[in-house]
Amino acid sequence: MTTTVLPRVNYLNVRHGVASWLLTKDHKRIGIMYLVVVTIAFFLGGIFATGVRIELTTPQGDFVSADTYNRLFTMHGVAMVFFVLIPSVPAILGNFALPLMIGAKDVAFPKINLLSWYIFVIGFFFTLAAMVLGGVDTGWTFYTPYSTVYSNSNVLMTGIGVFIAGFSSILTGLNFMVTIHRMRAPGMTWFRLPLFVWALYATSLVQILGTPVIAITVGMLALERALGFGIFDPRLGGDPVLFQHLFWFYSHPAVYIMILPPMGVISEVIACFSRKNVFGYSFVAFSSLAIAVFGFLVWAHHLFVAGISPYSAMVFSFLSFAVAIPSAVKTFNWTATLYQGAIWWRAPLMWVFGFIGLFLIGGLTGLFLASLGLDVHLHDTYFVVAHFHYIMVGGAIMGFFAGLHYWWPKMTGRMFSNAAATLAALLVFVGFNLTFFPQFILGYLGMPRRYHAYSEEFQVLNVLSSAGASILAVGYTLIACYLVYSLFKGEAAGANPWRATGLEWKTQSPPIPDNFPETPIVNEAAYKYSEREIEVA
Amino acid sequence: MPDGVAAHADPHGPASATGFGAAGHHPALQHHFQTLAQQQEAATLGMWIFLVTEVMFFGGLLMAYLLYRVWYPAAWSEGSLELDIRLGAFNTVVLIASSLTMALGVRAAQTGAQKWTVRWLLITMALGFTFLVVKFFEYREKYLLHHIPGPNFEFEGPHAGQVELFLSLYFGLTGLHALHMVVGFSLLAVITWMAHRRRFSPEWYTPVELSGLYWHFVDIVWIFLFPLLYLVDRARQFG
Amino acid sequence: MSGHISPKKTYYVIFGSLMVLTTITVIVAFINLGALNFPVALGIAILKATLVILFFMHVKYSSRLTKLICGTAFFFLMVLFGLTLSDYLSRGWFTAPGGTAGAGTQVTIGPPAPTEGEPAEPAEEPARAPEP
Amino acid sequence: MLEGIPLFPEQASSLAPEVDDLYFFVTAVTAFVALLVVFFVIVFAVKYRDRTGEKVGAPITGSIWLELGWTIVPFFVSMAIFAWATIVFFHMVRAPDQTLEIYSTGKRWMWRFQHIDGQSEINELHVPLGRPVKVTFTSEDVLHSLFIPAFRVKADAIPGRYSSLWFTPTKVGEYHLFCAEYCGTRHSGMIGRVVVMEPNEYQAWLSGGGGMSMTARGEQLFQQLGCVSCHLPDGSGRGPSLVGKYGQQEQLASGDAVTVDDTYIRESILTPQMKLVAGYGPVMPTFQGQVNEQGLMSLIEYIKSLPATGTVATQASAAPPAPGAAR
Secondary structure (H helix, E strand, O other): OOOOOOOOOOOOOOOOOHHHHHOOOOHHHHHHHHHHHHHHHHHHHHHHHHHHHHHOOOOOOOOOOHHHHHHHHHHHHHHHHHHHHOOHHHHHHHHHHHHHHHOOOOOOOHHHHHHHHHHHHHHHHHHHHHHHOOOOOOOOOOOOOHHHHHOOOOHHHHHHHHHHHHHHHHHHHHHHHHHHHHOOOOOOOHHHOOHHHHHHHHHHHHHHHHHHHHHHHHHHHHHHHHHOOOOOOHHHOOOHHHHHHHHHHHHHHHHHHHHHHHHHHHHHHHHHHHOOOOOOHHHHHHHHHHHHHHHHHOHHHHOOOOOOOHHHHHHHHHHHHHHHHHHHHHHHHHHHHHOOOOEOOOHHHHHHHHHHHHHHHHHHHHHHHHOHHHHHHHOOEHHHHHHHHHHHHHHHHHHHHHHHHHHHHHHHOEOOOHHHHHHHHHHHHHHHHHHHHHHHHHHHHOOEOOOOOOOHHHHHHHHHHHHHHHHHHHHHHHHHHHHHHHHHHOOEOOOOOOOOOOHHHOOOOOOEOOEOOOOOOOOOOOOOOOOOOOOOO | OOOOOOOOOOOOOOOOOOOOOOOOOOOOOOOOOOOHHHHHHHHHHHHHHHHHHHHHHHHHHHHHHHHHHHHOHHHHHHHHHHOOHHHHHHHHHHHHHHHHHHHHHHHHHHHOOHHHHHHHHHHHHHHHHHHHHHHHHHHHHHHHOOOOOOOOOOOOOOOHHHHHHHHHHHHHHHHHHHHHHHHHHHHHHHHHHHHHOOOOEOOEOHHHHHHHHHHHHHHHHHHHHHHHHHOOOHHHHHO | OOOOOOOHHHHHHHHHHHHHHHHHHHHHHHOOOHHHHHHHHHHHHHHHHHHHHHHHOOHHHOOHHHHHHHHHHHHHHHHHHHHHHHHHHOOOOOOOOOOEOEEEEEOOOOOEOOOOOOOOOOOOOOOOOOOO | OOOOOOOOOOOOEOHHHHHHHHHHHHHHHHHHHHHHHHHHHHHHHHHOEOOOOOOOOOOOOOOHHHHHHHHHHHHHHHHHHHHHHHHHHHHHHEOOOOOEEEEEEEEOOEEEEEEOOOOEEEOEEEEEOOOOEEEEEEEOOOOEEEEEHHHOEEEEEOEOOEEEEEEOEOOOEEEEEEEOOOOOOOHHHOOEEEEEEOHHHHHHHHHHHOOOOHHHHHHHHHHHOOHHHHOOOOOOOOOOOOOOOOOOEEEEOOOOEEEOOHHHHHHHHHOHHHHOEOOOOOOOOOOOOOOOHHHHHHHHHHHHOOOOOOOOOOOOOOOOOOOEOOO
């Protein structure tokens, strides 16, 4: 089984040359192209984060000037949110695996899929141009009236970048939704769909309904900054809190765009490596939809101290507690899936254990911020920073790497070293906790966010945090090393290295351009491990 | 045949004369679909989802309009009286008529009346163009009166600031709508050219149907914009 | 997809009713109904939009999925309008004799004006002399 | 307070213990749930480990009772947290009746506090122990947020609107004061300290300060800006008399009446033509940009202090602000 010869014709070697990549309509190649651009953005975001962490090792702002620090954390936010977290799982793993998992030749609109990638790159280019010209210093939230009247950094350029990149997310959501509705293989009913596909469907719903609102909000911001249209300008009677309402109407559901696909990956990987169907399949599937729909009702928990009325704060707090329930249901179902399974400790599962550990803390600290009494004290402090990093880095990025490791053999036809991947998971888990757990304590102590210089008594915890960040950086670099190494020296993976169920494991790896020699027929439920012996391809 | 016309291209698959796929298939069938019906259903579903994003896109601006109307009723009635109701009403009639001709054009494509398809589409484009011309004159009149929000905005009366807010939203909403009209106009131009080249048939007329859906959506937006912007407090005009 | 071909008459009837509704909405706008002007104008616009959606866009004859998508769009639009206005309209509801603490809760300095129900507390007696 | 590594903030206000009890309760609940899940994950992962990868798990697909259990139980637990948190929140939102009024304005990168009796401080706030204090503040440019961690209170300063927060200091000492809403380059410099003093020390500090009271400051501005030349006490000048007008109804040129409150005074200073008083022409120029928020507040205090008898009185003790009309 350890031959290094790869199947003759696959989507990677069927055509060669740059043009074959830049003009491809193959969803698998587009997924790889997204991986390249997102990795660059992740690397950039990481550099900005390193700058922030180095600055915060000392109470006085002596590493960089205040203005540079503000631009560092803003660019870290913009690069990570809009160009890493939102596209990562849907655009890379979703693009690659969705058609394979439902037995289709490609997504519904291949040309528009390529167009989405180009729009994403153009948006990224505008944001890069803004970074090169000096960056933007308004925070990734662009709150007015600072961003429109008082900031003299490239707010407009970054706004255009984010505006354009938003359409890439919209078109990907549209493409996936139509693909799941219309392109399923015969016999693939809704309740035989893998849970990753359910998660992608819920994510597309959020992308379709949320992203246009931030597009128009950034558009209004650009109108106000460039042409003087005073929509949010308090001097004309405009309301800065209205900007916050419109911004968070998208940006909270956006965090569900970031976390739902990784949740789908976790369901896949846990089922595969416990050799068992997921516990409560329909509950996990419907909780994805519930998160997507409820996600649109809770945005004003970001505004509890921003000037909304006490009664509406109460309503949003109640709804924010309600939206936490489906996530809890998912976590309990994953744990129950492990019960009486045959748990095969392989690298993707290590990343899933990391995900569960960190997402648990991230999700539960959300309850602190949803409760009104605490949020007045905790809002805009490092408690919030720690909470969303636990969800985003602990949840979304860990989930992304779990998926990347799980489908890497299918993408490249090669296996990576299991020991290295497990070590990387451990490094990232330890480094992450050391970086962000002290920030919960700093948060309750009252250290505000986005501070270039802080009071002395917070220093020790910040030094701990910066130390953790360096371990985290090592962990991430290690991933890049052994994955790239596996491209050249990795042994051939064969069609089903993890012995998993699911249509994507029935075709060769890497798959042929049209995915399946002939369209597969599906006649059993999603994770039927126990009844059938698994043929080792 | 240009693929997508504007940034948010419409998901109608382009049909080139050569056609993909094995012989015997309809030339417009793309390789990754099994049947033409599946492709058409996918395209129409894609367009409907795209229209959902457009509804939410205008939703943000309408939210700002709604809030400031609740907060500043006086400025809203003053601002609304600045707009010329005759041009607004005329534009509404023109756009609803263009919706009719568009629907008849789609019907002609469905029934294979190729000549009539081209004629109805041309009439729709003409009506769309009329709308844009009327809009141009309205904007020019605002420009001459210095009513375009921004540094040289002049408006006497106590509510100058809030009236500037109203006019900012007026230009935001109608400007965005006009932009969608321009995109729709160029889309129709492409479709009319394809109809002229006899590309459609009763089995395959998806591009005409999709551009029809898009055009009707733009008409619906104006159906809401007209009362919201022009008819805020007309009764005041007569005291 | 809908594949449904409606007779020309339907289109002309719908066009006629749209014209009638447009004239009505213009005429009604000139009658001073006070607070009712806005809901009436909005109602007529919604009616016209529904006609266009059902007949010109063939939603009346198309699949349940298309109807669902239409409904979803307007549902989430109402969520945006409704929940945001729930904040703006409920400002000022909560009043306490000593004043409401919190961001942006007051338009003026000092405790808010007593609402009709609550009797105004005598605010004239001088501040308590600080304890020795 | 500065030695060693502080792991928990000081409790220096009446609200602090309430918030901290809630914090401990939610920490306990979430820690229990987290440890429970981690325990089961580790136990299952080790107990059912299969090194070969050949074996297959048991055909368990789910149980309706378990699902209902871990949907309804977390819902009720979170409702308990929600209820308690909302009660604490409304304690913060409902200010006590008799509070010591302090006005403040946030401006890019400094807080300015104005005591009724005259002291004005930059980035410093002296308050007496044990008395409820209410700080009413606004912002002159971008969004800021007044945050005192030791008192567990925070509220954003929004340009164009007034925000307020109240606290009752329960412990003498110096505490941090931060700006919590990002406001530009020196956002991290917009900090200060709150000094809680014994009441008698506070009185000494208050009288020692000797700053001009707001009413006196208002009168000074009234002269400087030339208001006195038009607004004669008997109303014979080009502007209406302002004596004893506060809180009364005023007939406007447009026919309807308006109560003279802070908003009306502020509006008339910044945009005079808005609501002209009957019988007077639109001759008053706008003072937009000539007087800042502090000046406006002082002018309003001064006009409030003009009693009907026409004599200009400067009271020493703080006159609680008369009810202003909420829009």
